[in-house]
Amino acid sequence: MAEQMNPELSIWLNGKTEILNSNQLTELLPRFKAPFAVALNGCFIAASQYPNIVLKAGDQLDIVSPIAGG
Amino acid sequence: MNQDFNIYGAKLNSRLILGSALYPNPALMQQALQQSGCEAVTLSLRRQAPEQQGGEQFWQLIRDLNLKLLPNTAGCHSVQQAVTLAQMSREMFQTNWIKLELIGDDYNLQPDPVLLMQAAEQLLADGFEVLPYCTDDLVLCKRLYELGCKVLMPWAAPIGSGLGVLNPYALRTLRERLPDATLIVDAGLGLPSHACQVMEMGFDGVLLNSAVALAKDPVLMALAFSKAVQAGRSAFLAGAMPKQDFASPSTPVLGMPFWLQEAP
Numbered sequence: 348m349a350e351q352m353n354p355e356l357s358i359w360l361n362g363k364t365e366i367l368n369s370n371q372l373t374e375l376l377p378r379f380k381a382p383f384a385v386a387l388n389g390c391f392i393a394a395s396q397y398p399n400i401v402l403k404a405g406d407q408l409d410i411v412s413p414i415a416g417g
Numbered sequence: 418m419n420q421d422f423n424i425y426g427a428k429l430n431s432r433l434i435l436g437s438a439l440y441p442n443p444a445l446m447q448q449a450l451q452q453s454g455c456e457a458v459t460l461s462l463r464r465q466a467p468e469q470q471g472g473e474q475f476w477q478l479i480r481d482l483n484l485k486l487l488p489n490t491a492g493c494h495s496v497q498q499a500v501t502l503a504q505m506s507r508e509m510f511q512t513n514w515i516k517l518e519l520i521g522d523d524y525n526l527q528p529d530p531v532l533l534m535q536a537a538e539q540l541l542a543d544g545f546e547v548l549p550y551c552t553d554d555l556v557l558c559k560r561l562y563e564l565g566c567k568v569l570m571p572w573a574a575p576i577g578s579g580l581g582v583l584n585p586y587a588l589r590t591l592r593e594r595l596p597d598a599t600l601i602v603d604a605g606l607g608l609p610s611h612a613c614q615v616m617e618m619g620f621d622g623v624l625l626n627s628a629v630a631l632a633k634d635p636v637l638m639a640l641a642f643s644k645a646v647q648a649g650r651s652a653f654l655a656g657a658m659p660k661q662d663f664a665s666p667s668t669p670v671l672g673m674p675f676w677l678q679e680a681p
Binding site: 361362379380382383384385386389390391393394409410411412413414415416417 | 439462464498501504505509510
């Protein structure tokens with residue numbers, strides 16, 4: 348069976364379902380504005396690890412940025 | 418209870434720490450923070466929504482103020498959430514400080530003491546300088562301090578309530594029993610007099626947000642709190658007179674006119 352070049356991948360991105368064309372975290376990140384920090388399935392992902400992250404179906408990805416707080 | 422105010426060794430000249438939320442607009446937030454003279458500000462992290470503007474403006478304003486940043490874990494209900502958010506904050510804000518908030522009750526936002534201990538232990542082991550937002554419970558505060566939390570942030574009243582000190586006995590007891598801990602009253606203060614009250618007790622500092630941000634004039638209220646904190650600290654250092662249940666004239670009695678030693 349021929350392997351799909353860009354298999355669609357469904358993940359949870361900031362709490363919403365998102366269909367991706369790539370399983371590489373680094374290909375998703377450019378749509379977000381710096382600065383941000385990342386958690387995958389509830390665990391912190393250091394910026395230095397971004398190139399190593401391969402996303403799987405059902406992953407929960409959180410991308411956060413600074414906001415006001417008390 | 419030395420006279421320098423420091424957070425994990427970082428000296429601060431102002432004993433007032435302000436939050437950055439709930440101001441009518443970013444410009445007023447900036448002015449209030451500047452007017453207060455505070456040197457540290459709390460902030461947080463939330464999911465980024467690329468379609469929404471404004472996040473970058475907030476971050477730029479905060480950076481322009483050049484204050485020390487105290488990120489919080491507000492809204493976390495589990496140890497895992499708090500630890501992850503703390504780790505994200507450390508990378509984002511380049512600080513080991515974390516205002517550890519773990520909510521145990523959604524009605525009064527009371528901290529969960531059990532989860533607080535567990536999260537504090539993990540974060541301290543991971544190199545964080547933990548400032549736990551906690552209740553005024555003596556035993557909890559002792560445990561957190563013994564764990565390695567050099568700075569504790571007991572509440573005066575529930576977050577955003579503005580009720581002032583609900584249990585002065587508990588706060589006085591904390592101060593007396595933990596003389597070497599840095600104690601910052603956090604949450605529940607509504608008036609400058611509340612801040613002055615806890616500073617008179619010998620607390621090292623005050624952290625507040627709503628009382629300034631929700632005032633009709635946040636900038637003026639920030640100044641008022643700044644003065645109250647200074648006044649309370651000076652009063653604590655000066656040492657209050659002893660209380661007594663009877664009157665004692667302040668004007669000398671000796672030499673009082675119209676008084677005769679013997680009846681005419």
